Amino acid sequence: MTPGPSLPDAGTFAPAWYGSSPWAQLLILTQRSLKAHLAHRRTLVLAMLQPVFMLLLLSEVFGSIVDLDHLPDGVSYLDYLLPALLVTTGIGPAIASGIGLVRDMDNGAVARLRTLPIHAPLLLFARSLADLLRTTAQLAILLVVAVVFMGADPAGGGVGLVAALLLTCVVVWAMTWIFLALAAWLRSAEAMQSAAYLVTFPLMFASSAFVPVDRMPGWLEVLAILNPLSYAMDASRALCLDQPLGAQVWSALGASALVALLGSGAAVWAFRRPLV
Template sequence: MTATLAAPPTRWRGTDFGTQVLVLTQRSLRTLVSDPRMVVFSVLQPLIMLTLFSQIFAGITNTPGFPTDVSYIDFLMPAILVNTAMQSALQAGVGLVTDMKNGVLARFRSLPIRLGAVLVARSLSDLVRTAAQLVLMLVLAVTIFGFSPAGGIAGVAGALALSLAVGWGLGWIFLAVASWLRNAELMQTVGFLAMFPLMFASSAYVPVSGLPGWLQAVANVNPLTYAVDAARALALSHPVTGVPAALGTSAVLAAIGWVFAVRGFRRPL
């Protein structure tokens, strides 16, 4: 009678990359939902900006160079979408720094998890958060401020999708910066120093033709101007020419951000 040899134990190698991304994304979203204060305050800032700018700059509609038959709220709202997505991209980097400091990532490193899955999950969870934030902003703009662009629902949906693409690409840049700086305060300082010139030296709030000469030159090479103009053209049903450039730039930023984010993320905590 021959003895039956036991099969050698199989080594568990963990789940696949897609499952890891899904589980980690759900974790980040649950963390967000568990603290509604984060949702409230993330909406307050762009809502305050929308309220102030729609009232302060409403008279710009009477100046030369402003599009005819367009209200200022219809002109402004696509820019608010892009700017809000850009500000949310900064929060992606801040959130990554927070995870680094509170020990979450140290625990992840002890598990059979690919570090790239952590970054992708952070990017996707912030994309979902930004989408919810922008949709809520649109609802408020329609119900409170009378936002009703000529492009209708399809045009607004296109502007929303473009804003999310721009924010997602910038989010990877901020994730890369966060993985190297690893300091929330410094991260926010660097982010705001980069964002405010981009926001105000662009076509976001006034037509470029209404800016001083030197600022027009800056706005004409500002990549945010192209993103805002493309989103505005979609919402207002104007000829669209800048969408491929905006999407291509976002893809390039995402690729560059991914490379540097992974390299910085792999450094010891």
């Protein structure tokens, strides 16, 4: 009689696997979101060119009617507009992040990912980081085109431009959480787009982006002063134009931290609801 296979000693069993670490999950999920962006190359190219067209259009339209006496001494309208356009450019990708989340919910991607042993909130953080990387590329291209091809020459030089870029990335990442929260709550692409435009147009135009606040009508000046994006634009402009910073940068960072904290909390809460 042939003896059966012997059992291994108790000490030779492989240790139980409890899943990958949160950092590994975040990295893999971020790579997944980046691959989704790279898979749509035409859309990606158009997204990279859009802020350049906006800079060309706005600098020509508003630059021809704005009185340079109302701007800081020695500052061209292009140099005045560029820092603010960094911030407004980031609104588009922030909206797209929310719409992308809704589509993942609709096509079943989120449902499939939820069956895996991963932390559900990391899906949101991974999407926000992937979209932040795409936005950073957009803003870098915008700065290169403005300086090399359009003659932008802000007083802050390269250091000021890089500092403004980094500050803008923080602000945009915070704004992304607003639209991720809306997407996780509404769960409809049409409703998401309507709500996004309802939010973004007042934020963009009732601000210091395109003209100095003190040249606005009284009621609009009050709205611009209360607008949180005005803090980000003023801080970005101060960095680019080598102006006294005061509390502008810290105000922008503080407002961004508050928005990111509240937005991420709301997004995670809404995202945890059942899909159906």
